[in-house]
Amino acid sequence: MAVTDNAKIVTQASWLSRNKLTIAPWLFLLPALVYFAIYVVIPIFESIWLSFYEWNGLYLADGTSTASWVGFQNYIKLWDDPKFWMSLKNNVLWLLLFMLAVPAGLFIALFLNQKTPGMRLYKSLFFFPFVISQVVVGLIFGWFYNPDFGVVGSIWKALYCEETVNLLGNVTFRCSQTPPDILSSAEFATYGIIAAGLWPQIAYCMILYLTGLNNVAADQIEAGRLDGAKGWKMLWYIVLPQLRPATFIAVVVTVIGALRSFDMIAIMTQGGPYGSTNVLAYYMYETAISEYGERYGYGSAIATVLFIIMLFYISYFLWRMYQDEKGGR
Amino acid sequence: MKRLLGGGVAAMLAATMMSATALAGDLVINFDDLNPGPKKGFDDAVAQFQAENPDINVIVNNNDREAHKTAIRNFLTADAPDVTSWYPGNRMAPFVDAGLFEPVTDLWAEQGFNEDLAAIKPTMSRNGEIWGVPYSYYQWGVYYRKDLFDLLKIEEPKTWDELLSACAVMKENNVTPFTIGTKFLWTAAGVFDYINLRTNGYDVHNGLTAGEIKYTDPRIVKTFENWAQLIEECGFIDNHASMSWQDAIAPFANGDAAMYVMGNFSVDGYKNAGLTEDQIDFFQFPEITPGLPRAEEAPADAFFIPTNAKNKEDARKFLAFVARPDVQSKWNATIGQLPINSKATVGDDKFIQQGFETVSTAAGLAQFYDRDAPAAMAKAGMEGFQEFMLDTSKMMAILERLDGVQEEVYK
Secondary structure (H helix, E strand, O other): OHHHHHHHHHHHHHHHHHOHHHHHHHHHHHHHHHHHHHHHHHHHHHHHHHOOEEOOOOEOOOOOEOOEEOOOHHHHHHHOOHHHHHHHHHHHHHHHHHOOHHHHHHHHHHHHOOOOOOHHHHHHHHHHHHHOOHHHHHHHHHHHHOOOOOHHHHHHHHHHEEEEEOOOOOEEEEEOOOOOOHHHOOOOHHHHHHHHHHHHHHHHHHHHHHHHHHOOOHHHHHHHHHOOOOHHHHHHHHHHHHOHHHHHHHHHHHHHHHHOOOHHHHHHOOOOOOOOOOOHHHHHHHHHOOOOOOOHHHHHHHHHHHHHHHHHHHHHHHHHHHHHHHHOO | OHHHHHHHHHHHHHHHHHHOOOOOOEEEEEEOOOOHHHHHHHHHHHHHHHHHOOOOEEEEEEOOHHHHHHHHHHHHHHOOOOEEEEOOHHHHHHHHHOOOEOOOHHHHHHHOHHHHOHHHHHHHEEOOEEOEEEEEEOOEEEEEEHHHHHHOOOOOOOEHHHHHHHHHHHHHOOOEEEEOOOOOOHHHHHHHHHHHHHHOOHHHHHHHHOOOOOOOOHHHHHHHHHHHHHHHHHOEOOOHHHOOOOOOHHHHHHOOEEEEEEEOOHHHHHHHOOOOOOOEEEEOOOEOOOOOOOEEEOOEEEEEOEOOOOOHHHHHHHHHHHOOHHHHHHHHHHHOOEOOOOOOOOOOOHHHHHHHHHHHOOOEEEOOHHHHOOHHHHHHHHHHHHHHHHOHHHHHHHHHHHHHHHHHHOO
């Protein structure tokens, strides 16, 4: 009896110790995997599943769902929905214009990469917009653009308006041209929001390049200088190639930042005026969750489309990373 | 659907476990206003109810209005209170259709509400039953700067032509006739509703929001033409699309704009902006089509009993209580709104008195475009109104687009 027990323990212990190396990483990964599954993977599939239903988010009194199966109907509707195409167009616009953050960040980084007293302070000041919340940035820019009391409005008043007194004796302004109302014009509102979004994004790219610049090999710069490289040539042929990893990351975070733009739009325009600043993420929120939405199936269909776009992009990104790793840089 | 179902069942289980703590004599009430005035009105009423019914233990969950709008979608199934505040009209429709509210038609008959609350009965009804008991509503109309009107020697306009000629005088004197802030869209719906109610009347309003009348219908086109005329000959302040309704008070308070189509809740805002009671006044939106019975906007707040409530007997007692004339008089005096019970009395505030006169003599009461029309239609419609206000030449394109949305929403 005792002998067989002992034998069991021995075999058990040896199985554990034999597989220690295989088990240990999975053990450490387990908590992360569980949470990732619960909060990311399962909701993705649930959302895709939901996009084949029409559902107003309500359950009956006995707890059964009121959803009804509609197959691909939601996607067909999406194809004919001008607001969807408007949102997609705005997403593309965000994507293209957001790319300006990369060169702008690079030049600020080059500018700040010098040894002057107090440089740390300047660097932190430039980095500041990235630290404050996007919501705050949205609010600040909302006020900035305000035609009545914002910076834009004040400059306009100084140029085109005269101060007078109205019937009741209160100070008022009469303008020869009405001040531009950027956030309520269908043509310019999106550009206004993108400009606001660029502000923190440039700071982010700048910090990526600043760290990258620390790793630029001094001997290569010197060799280049001996060979007569200067200015743009130096930047293009010697510095930039060494900054390739930083550029890669900067492009990646900027693309993701552009695709997930949501908070700025929610704060500055709520997708308005009349839906002209919507992007997919905000349109999804609006149709599914907001007060006038409650169409969860349709919202999920929008989410699925956005997911597919991101999926393509992220797969490409991962493939590139894998290639780089394989090639040993 | 299995996953969704699983979620629902789990929520149900959690609900039954949680509510096991609520005892037989407990009455759980979910309310939706934390602002000082409304909160006090509600708390006072609950205290009085408690004093009159010492055997009932009232438990109150008071939540912010926007949070309540989200939470109600879950708690009606997951953890239902015995009474919850909500809105009549189309806002209650999804819950009624999903069987989440308990009909109270018999309570209305028992308590004589059919007479006392007659004006609001149509909006409280759906599918042949009555679903709740309202405790308060407020009037809409035109708030104006009385001092400006006096200066320019303008009388309160009674008809469309009088309004237009009053506007002409204001514009001559560099006063913008109307202020408005359409950033959050619904304010434009107030203007639309009034022009539509005055052009076509109550039945067309209901037909439109019920999806029976198209937006390109000649009657609705006429409404929009009148609106274009109002924009052309009267005019709204510039930049209204980037302002909230509160922002739009600034030009009104400064004397740059003279009128504001608004609900009575805005009076507080005028006073906070420094205006005194003598500087502001109220008139009913002028008549457009002569002889048309006058209908008004009067959004109501009400209480409902969820189907999953545990203590329905006491819940009905509470609903009967909130409709009582004395309770409604006191409650509405506190919150500065109008009681619905025709036997109740109103406070001596001049806006409340004018409002009571406006609403109690109305031929019909609309709830407001975004409460009468389903959510998706309301959103598209209000975006259309804002777009129209910014560029009236797009009228037909907007109306045709709204027809498309209507077809989709009401099918």
